[in-house]
Amino acid sequence: MTALLMRDLALAIRAGGGFGLGLAFFLIVTVLVPFGVGPDPALLSRIAPGILWVGALLACLLSLDRLLALDWEDGSLDLLATAPLPLEGMLSVKALSHWIVTGLPLVLAAPVLGVLLNLPGPGYLWLTVSLALGTPALSVIGTFGAALTVGLKRGGLLLSLLVLPLYVPTLIFGAEVARRGAEGLDVATPLLMLAGISAGVIALLPFASAAVLRVNLR
Amino acid sequence: MMPDLGKYAETVLSAYAASIVLLVAIVVLTLLRGRRVRAEMERIEEKAGRDG
């Protein structure tokens, strides 16, 4: 498992796209929003938590179609499937490496981008915490979507259509934590719900992803 | 005949019109496709029966 993780990370770093692209996309979305809604600081600080969450979610989505597609094309997915490692474990590792490559940089970059959007003071901590808790769920759900569409020629758009509705609960609770944190309200309830969704998704969804991938590899 | 719908006449009528259009659309599409597929199957089955 560690070997697989190292391999995926090495590939992502060498290919260059991984760390950079998602982050650059996130930056551009954040920069575009003030152009769209106007530079009013009060308005920006009100919508900042939501915008940062949606931006992070879209950045996550962007890299999903490469999650399994590359391994599918060169046939290493078949090798991995016949390896002694159970498919569920393999997919969890895949999700983890996707999170390290895209999710983690987003979490770290979000506070910096928060400055651009005039995020209120207490918001920084809760934005980071909510993203740190929520993005793993996004990666795992995305892995399920990638496993569903792996064999398809033009899976990218379909992947978004399938995955976005599944992102709704995570987004709602995550953005709610960030919003309440920014306004200095109590964050306990949405935080617990967000953590619960992440934990449940990480524990259960790999089984569904593996079942789906088995069908696709048949 | 027509009931007095008061000031909401447009609202009620457009809701009924939209729903009925949608319902008729799904029924018609279903029947059309069903008919086409059935004809196609009969054609192919006949051919298969003749050949084999």
Next chain:
Amino acid sequence: MSLWEYANPKKFLATSERVLPFFWVSAGLCLVVGLVWGFFFTPDDFRQGSTVKIIYLHVPSAMMAINAWVMMLLASLIWLIRRHHVSALAARAAAPVGVVMTLIALVTGAIWGQPMWGTWWAWDPRLTSFLILFLFYLGYVALWEAIENPDTAADLTSVLCLVGSVFAVLSRYAVNFWNQGLHQGATLSLDKEENISDVFYFPLLVCIAGFVLLFIALVLYRTGTEIRARRIKALRLRERAAA
């Protein structure tokens, strides 16, 4: 004689052929009676005026939108566990009907909301969950269309339906938490004192029966179509293999 005999496509086709006329006729009858009764012969509500007549479309279609998904969920489970092709095809056949039902519920809701709440759309929990349900339907239909191999498509869409159901329920609660609503609570329930009054209630029941029967008729017919389409595909393949 067990229920599973209908899993045989031939048997299913023969039986559905026999019962379909009954469903078409009774669905049409119920819809016409219920809607005419509701539209022409019920009084206006003292607060909502004549817009209350929209209820005869809005409530049944909303119910069927959810019921259609539940039916797809059951059919998917049956396919995954017992691998009856008819079951998978029935789920496929039901999805577009569910899309239309969701659309009717959303459209009539928007038209109704305009005079009552002063807005076409509000990010109210019920409205929002229906929009999300609509997205789930779209994804499900799109996945069916995208996959060539029918068995693979049936497997993948079934799993998507299961996972989607869990997330749809999650979204429902998340959305509830996220925003307080304009929409009233349940219109019909068995355990509550304050239901809508009988004048509206009976035509509504007839309309609901009509929608249910129409749904059954549509799904039976469309499942038959899917079975034939599958057979065409198989025959074509055999032809090509023989040639």
